[in-house]
Amino acid sequence: MDVQIALLLSQDGLTNGAIYALLALAIVLVFVVTRVLWVPQGEFVSYGALTLASLQLGKVPGTVWLLVCAGLATALVDGVVAWREGRWRRLPRSLAFNVALPLALAALATWLAPRNPPLIVQIVLSIALIVPLGAMVYRLAFQPLQRASVLVLLIVSVAVHFAMQGLGLVFFGPEGARTPAFTDARFELGVMTVSGQSLLVIGASMLLIIVLYLFFERTIYGKALRATAVNRTGARLVGISTTLAGKLTFTLAAGIGAVSGILVAPIATIYYDSGFLIGLKGFVGSVVGAIVSYPLAAVGAVLVGMLESFGSFYASALKEVIVFTALLPVLVWLSLRTRHVEEEDEE
Amino acid sequence: MSPMLEVDGLSVAYGKVEALHGARLVLPAGSIVTVIGPNGAGKTTMLAAIMGLLPARGVVRYEGRDVSGDDVEARVAQGLVLVPERRELFGEMTVADNLVLGAFARYRRRERGIDADLEAVYQRFPRLRERRSQLAGTLSGGERQMLALGRALMTRPRVLMLDEPSLGLAPLVVREIFQIIADLRRTGVSILLVEQNARAALQVADHAYVLETGDMVLEGEARSLATHPRVIETYLGLAAGTRRDSAA
Amino acid sequence: MSPQRLLSLAALAVLALAPLVVSEFSVTLLNYIGLASLVAIGCSLLTGVGGLTSFGQAAFVGLGAYTTAVLTTQFGWSPWLTLPAGLALTTAVAMLLAVITLRLSGHFLPVGTIAWGISLYYLFANVDGLGGQTGITGVPPLQIGEHVVNTGREFYYLVWIFVVLALVAMRNLLDSRPGRAIRALRGGVMMAESCGVDTQHYRAVIFLVSALLACLSGWLYAHLIRFVNPSPFSINLSIEYLFMAVIGGASHVWGAVVGATVLTVLKQWLQDILPRLIHASGNFETIVFGLLMVLLLQRARTGIMPFLSRFLPLEQPVAVPDLEPSKVEPEATLASRPKPAAGEPLLEVRQAVRRFGGLVAVNRISFEMRAGEILGLIGPNGAGKSTMFNLITGVLAPSAGEVWLRGERVDHLRSRQIAQRGVARTFQHVQLRPGMSVIENVAIGAHLRASGGVMGAALRLDRAAERSMLREARVQLERVGLGAELLAPAGSLPLGSQRILEVARALAADPMLLLLDEPAAGLRYQEKRALADLLVRLRGEGVSILLVEHDMDFVMNLVDRLVVMQFGEQIATGLPHEIQANPAVIEAYLGGVE
DSSP: OOHHHHHHHHHHHHHHHHHHHHHHHHHHHHHHHHOOOOTTHHHHHHHHHHHHHHHHTTOOOTHHHHHHHHHHHHHHHHHHHHHHHTOOTTHHHHHIIIIIHHHHHHHHHHHHGGGOOOHHHHHHHHHHHHHHHHHHHIIIIIGGGTTSOHHHHHHHHHHHHHHHHHHHHHHHOSOOBOOOOSOOOEEEETTEEEEHHHHHHHHHHHHHHHHHHHHHHHSHHHHHHHHHHHOHHHHHHTTOOHHHHHHHHHHHHHHHHHHHHHHHTTTSOBOTTHHHHHHHHHHHHHHHTTTTOHHHHHHHHHHHHHHHHHHHHHOGGGHHHHHHHTHHHHHHHHHHHOOSOOOOOOO | OOOSEEEEEEEEEETTEEEEEEEEEEEOTTOEEEEEOOTTSSHHHHHHHHHTSSOOEEEEEETTEEOTTSOHHHHHHTTEEEEOTTOOOOTTSBHHHHHHHHTHHHHHTTOSOHHHHHHHHHHHOHHHHHTTTSBGGGSOHHHHHHHHHHHHHHTOOSEEEEEOTTTTOOHHHHHHHHHHHHHHHHTTOEEEEEESOHHHHHHHOSEEEEEETTEEEEEEEHHHHTTOHHHHHHHHOTTTTHHHHHHO | OOHHHHHHHHHHHHHHHHHHHSOHHHHHHHHHHHHHHHHHHHHIIIIIITOOOOSOHHHHHHHHHHHHHHHHHHHOOOHHHHHHHHHHHHHHHHHHHHHHHTTSOTTHHHHHHHHHHHHHHHHHHHSTTTTGGGOEEOOOOEEETTEEEOSHHHHHHHHHHHHHHHHHHHHHHHSSHHHHHHHHGGGOHHHHHHTTOOHHHHHHHHHHHHHHHHHHHHHHHHHHHSEEOSGGGSHHHHHHHHHHHHHHOSSSTHHHHHHHHHHHHHHHHHHHHHHHHHTSOSOTHHHHHHHHHHHHHHHOTTOSHHHHHTTSOOOOOOOOOOOOGGGSOGGGSOOOOOOOOTTSEEEEEEEEEEEETTEEEEEEEEEEEETTOEEEEEOSTTSSHHHHHHHHTTSSOOSEEEEEETTEEOTTSOHHHHHHTTEEEOOSSOOOOTTSBHHHHHHHHTGGGOOOOHHHHHTTOOHHHHHHHHHHHHHHHHHHTOGGGTTSBGGGSOHHHHHHHHHHHHHHTOOSEEEEESTTTTOOHHHHHHHHHHHHHHHHTTOEEEEEOSOHHHHHHHOSEEEEEETTEEEEEEOHHHHHHOHHHHHHHHOOOO
16 A cells, blocks of 8 residues: 555545544433443434435425324324323424424425525524434433433434434435535645545534533533533533533434434435444444543544545444444553443433 | 421331331421431431332322322422431533423423523522533532532422532531521521531521431420430430430 | 244244245345344343443453464464453453452443453454454364364354354343342342342353453354454344344343344345435444334334233243142252240340431341240331341441341441341332242242352253242242232232232242241231231241331231331330330320321
């Protein structure tokens, strides 16, 4: 391998790594706040990419119907609970968020799609169609299980993966899609050619990471999420409800997933089930930080991207094997660092 | 005038095991009421149930309204606030962030005066101002208790429930804490105080209840209970056996 | 004959006759159910009973299938030799994964197995010699003697013989010494380790057992279909096996078979109707499975077996051994450990310190205990008494200072090793398995007094040892006054009795030093008196007791000496009447604000 190829591979690795880093951060966030090992993070990625692809083809994306259905289901559950407890106070808000908002977004998307709006509008619309799904998933799957053990939450998490992947097939079909590059620009940097597309992906992902950092450090809601992660009872005692924290966290995760999907759409052909593997690579990255450390998760995710890129050069058929087997030495390293076995709060 | 807090027939069971049997308690506005009793009597359980942290049977009336159906967060937002025995601070966050989060419910309502309240907490606990950018987990026991109190004050409580505020604190700090409790009452906060340190609690309180293995066994004016033989016996067993033998 | 046995015989009869009456298609379906059951039985042990999860079970199935496919088609091995080869390979992989992940918290095993499952799937699909996506054809049929097993109906008997054997072995295992240790895993590591259970060992064991069952299923599968390709070994299948175990629940071994049946039949049916409903082809059944699992875990986490138990006599109660001397085989009592002579130095704590972050929970505490003594450790809430207990029993290591037990320094030892040296304890917050019977909970305490591993238990070679352990448990329960509650679920006892159960569990370990953390809390007066009498009797038998207790009537009348702690400091040491008159102690308890 010469320097040129190595640089090219690094560029690829960094580009993918930047996307994995976003997913890894979302996975860490969901775990520390809600104790859910969020396996289906990648589903948001395929939803995001396929939504944008549909819009680019002037078609109404399947996400529209998915969102409306999920919203109706959520409102129904909220309604049943309100009826059973005889407490209707919160129902209007639920109806607004779960019924009115999805219908409005659906109408907007249906109207806009055939009119071929500018790329930025398509992107914003794609993200807007996916973000509300986060809170809905939390409401339907995890809110009733706030006291459950990590084990139960994990099994629910893979069950949600099953459902989301199947729904992806229903609403997007089995065909894959790849969007045109956002930019064809290329820059000569010494011996290396840097693609504008790569720079865009890395830049966007770094920007989002900075925004997230500011959110957690500077805003009261960001601090509230950190507080819930640190001490759930303490958070409740100052009025931060576990449910609010959970919904906010899943909203962020969905948003991060959708952005990642849009960034990955021009890089790879995405099918309804591609997200799973992409999300799992973010997962591998997050394990480097034991699923609790944001910086280590990001570093781990970039390493995964590099490993994948170089792995595919040497043994392209085995790149997945290389990436996932690399997790084992990471686990050994973690194992040697821990000094105690945690207690499970079972039953 | 209706009492700030009224508890009636409050029972809590862990599984099939009942830890609190039909507790009854009244906290008049602007007063300090204490619940004393030995370890394991169910004091912490009672506070957790009033706060909504534990599922319980019975009625909890706050400012005359039954709040049994409200969750913890709703009770906090209405001004019913607990400083728990374990303090439950945000150990990996700074002292300042801990305090600011105390006002979370007020930020959500876009209330004013939060900054002024923060300043007031720093005035009251100058140590916290010194340590405001330190992580809460690195504080000493007394500083943790001050931070827990400060964080509770940031919620602007109307009823403040304190679970063992003197726990694990040196006598000098205990005195300081009880001074603050007395000061708070003067600002109009009603206080429900749960303590092992019976003498200090009875001295600062207006009215007292004695809880023993889940049952309220005694109540009365705080001053008169301070010398009641049953209280001393409950704690130190000096009258070993006499009463129990006749009871059994 | 017991109703349970009748039911089992009826089930066996139905299994034996089924292929004679049902269609060829149904036999095929039943074969798949049997193969899935084998894997699900392992998942049920691992997840339902042991509280661990694996997403690599399908990969172990694949390992079994590919091992036999490669060795039979390319090297001409007999299938009966490839099975041990596959099992050996599986053992190696499972042990490697166990070593890597089991020291970490519970959620790293699933994370590790996800990685392993995906890696293996892509290896199958991409390595030359494994046939890629098209797979390996021409796997030979099984042959028993001269007879070739090549019809579905014949294969049916083969598969279900394995399933029934696995069920019997599993039932035997769970009702045994290692089985109780495995069932204790979910209750938290602390209690099990304090009884001398090597929790990491048993976690590794159940992971291995589940992997071996999966491998066996793969071997059978390869010889049933006579062809292997990667797709049945993907991570989605692993998830389905896990779902089967969840549907069945862990309350009964048959649950895995029920779960496998429900999911397999449902999948068949959904794959039939859903594409027609949606007018497209694809694996839409995953949607239904996903939603079904979410609902099940929200509404009925114990699976559907408890529901079936209402109508069928599924629960087989533990056989309670007799205590009449005439019926006790003399060799079947547990050996007791020689107790140190009264007055011999037993325990010494030297300047023990324990810090938590900025807090000093225990600060330079020193005391000693002699054999045959009851020492009280008292102090107000938060004084550091329970921390002191944890330092002595190896749950925590001291930040500074030393703990010596009979001339041996023990402060660096783990709690299991301390238990081996004859120290037993109870907990301030009761630690027992609420769903297990009272007698089984107590038998966990006798774990170190018997031996016997998983194989012996599965084959029922352990009955003599088992009877003596249960007899010991019963003896201790009679002794503490819980003899009438032997078969009740431990969680149904009042809290006071649960604490007494913990005392019995500690006694079942035949300790020389007994640490009791608030044993009298929640007891009524008569019960307290009985407990005090028991402790005095134990002292007479040479057991030394370290007691944390808040009921001063109880403490003062019982102990020989007292150590008083406050804010982690030792404020007094002495005889009960000295302590009661000590002004520092009175101030510590009642407070000192003027």
